[in-house]
Each structure stands twice: as C-alpha cells, then as structure tokens.
Amino acid sequence: MRQRFSPDYYINGILTGDRLILSRAITLVESSRPDDQALAQQVLEGVLPHTGGSVRVGITGVPGVGKSTFIEAFGTYLTNVGHRLAVLAVDPSSQRSGGSLLGDKTRMETLSTNPNAYIRPSPASGALGGVAHRTRETMLLCEAAGFDVILVETVGVGQSETVVHGMVDFFLLLMLAGAGDELQGMKRGIMELADALCITKADGDNVANADRARVEYQNALHLFPPTDTGWFPPVLTGSALTGMGVADVWQTIQEHQTLTAQNGHRTQRRQQQQLSWFKGLLQQRLSQNFYARPGIADRLTALEEQIKNGTMLPSQAVDTLFTAIVP
Ligand SMILES: Nc1nc2c(ncn2[C@@H]2O[C@H](COP(=O)(O)OP(=O)(O)OP(=O)(O)O)[C@@H](O)[C@H]2O)c(=O)[nH]1
Ligand SMILES: [Mg+2]
Structure with missing residues (x-):
C-alpha cells in the first residue's frame, strides 16, 4: 500500500521544485486508480496558476536517428545557458521494458545527473490517448516545478507524433541523410507537421551527405503549401557528437517563439490544443x-x-x- 499524502504536500513540494515530490506527483497522475486520479486532479488544480510558462518542444524521428543522443547534447547546451529542462517521452508503441527513456538514461548520462535537468521515463504503455493525456499533465507539473523548457521525445512511427504535435509549441523532426523517405518510414504528413527539420549525424564522412540532404529537404518543403503562421520551417544540420548545430536549433526555436508570440499564433496554437x-x-x-x-x-x-x-x-x-x- 503506497503512502497517502495530502494535496498540499504535493502542491507545495512541486512549487518549491522538490524533485522527489515532483516524481511522486507524476506517478500519481500516471496511476489509473480512481482515488489516485481524484488526488491527482486536486494537485493539478492547485498548480494550474503556475503552469504554461515553458517552451514546449516535441522531438521526433525514426528509431536510430539519434533522438536520445541529440537530447543529451541539446539538453546539456540548454542547461549551460541557464535553462532548466524536463525530458518526457510519449512512446506507447514501445515493447522495450519501461519505455525508451529508461534504457536511455545511459545514453543521457550527463543529462541524467545534471541538477538542472529532469528526465522522466515514459509511462508503461497503454492506450495512446491515455498516455498522451498523462504526458500533458506531467508537462504541467514540470512547469509548476520551474522547468522552463520541456522536451517531449517520441518515436516517429505510428500516430504518436501527431499526438505530441498536439501538445507542443515547436515540433522538431530529426532525419537521417542518405536514407530515402520510404526507408525512414516518413510520410509526407509528418513533414508537414514539423516546425524545423534537422539532419542528424552531420560529422566525419557524413558532413557532405548531410548538406546534400539539407538542400533536398529544403526544396521539398518549398512545395508544401505555406501555413498562415508566417513561419517557414528551416532545415538544419547537426551533430550530437561534435555539438555542431545544437545552438542553431535553439536559435531557431527562439525565433519561432518570438514570431508566433508577436503574431498571436503561439496563443492560438495553445488554445486549440487545450480545446482538443x-x-x-x-x-x-x-x-x-x-x-x-x-x-x-x-x-x-x-x-x-x-x-x-x-x-x-x-x-x-x-x-x-x-x-x-x-x-
Ligand atoms: N556519428 C554520430 N552518431 C550518432 C549521433 N547521434 C547519435 N548517433 C548514434 O546513432 C545511434 C542511435 O542513436 P540514439 O540516440 O539512440 O537514437 P534514437 O533516435 O534515440 O533511437 P530510439 O530511441 O531507438 O528511437 C547510436 O549508436 C548513437 O551513438 C551523431 O551526432 N553522430
Ligand atoms: Mg532514443
């Protein structure tokens, strides 16, 4: 029998940035027990005024594209420039024990011991809707705990990327150079969702390939009908190994946030997400x-x-x- 705490225990703990209590609150949110759910709702209502203040970034790409390695490099960069970062995962299709991020703690070795980063493994797989619903609530808890950048990782196969797109301010699609679109299991639809593409592993012998791929994808994106946000998704190249391009990704996200904050699309996007x-x-x-x-x-x-x-x-x-x- 798990110990029961009061709503205030969770609320105060989260608001003071207590990581243990934050983790406990997320476990509560993820629980399907009706009494846990009732308590979780009270906690969420209590922290609600302190949510919404982060930049929410979704990161997707096929298995092996380098999502986890990128998040390690990107996350470390963000904490170095003064941000506090939470990493969550939506991975309902995962058959791997405990979801991808748990095994990934080794791949995010630096980040997982970083006091300004909080990595939460994905909840046990269940219905996609259920998992996504909990990730949204987990995001709110992390914001209330003072994290100002939230990264949500998802494997870019199936429909989970659409779900993640529906909960973030910026959607980053990682892609491999040299692998055909079919090979990457990419449907045109997912490229249309992206606010930026980043060709990964642009290091060593792969630099020229990555540059070629960047031009190809940039041309492909030009064929898409423009959105009404005034934003044109750029294609970047990057390497988690050398760190090249990592700062550019953050620069791009900031430019996107500035633009959409000014023209109202950021608010509109969040309002639509709340409604759906x-x-x-x-x-x-x-x-x-x-x-x-x-x-x-x-x-x-x-x-x-x-x-x-x-x-x-x-x-x-x-x-x-x-x-x-x-x-
Ligand atoms: N050369 C090079 N290799 C990389 C880079 N980033 C990742 N890799 C390698 O690519 C492989 C896959 O990287 P991951 O970060 O595990 O990829 P992932 O997208 O998280 O994969 P899943 O979690 O299975 O979906 C690993 O062997 C990494 O070492 C990079 O920037 N350069
Ligand atoms: Mg991974």
Missing part, C-alpha cells in the same frame, strides 16, 4: 459512459448478430440502440 484535449476527454467519457450502461452489452451482442447476418443495417442498429437508451 478537452474534446478528446469528453469523447472518452461519453463512450465509457455509454458502454457501461446496464443492458448495453447484451443489446450490442444481439445487434451485432443481426448485422453479421445481414438482417439489419448498421445505421439502423445505431438508431435502435439510441432510442432504447435515450428516451
């Missing part, structure tokens, strides 16, 4: 509520039988179900 978070939760609740109603399971089974036999149309079945439960 709300709508997602509402939909989840409605559907849970629906399926939990007495008699629904039996009715469903019966209707599904008729649909399979072709004796009822799906639309008809939906009507029947709704007239039965909504008077």
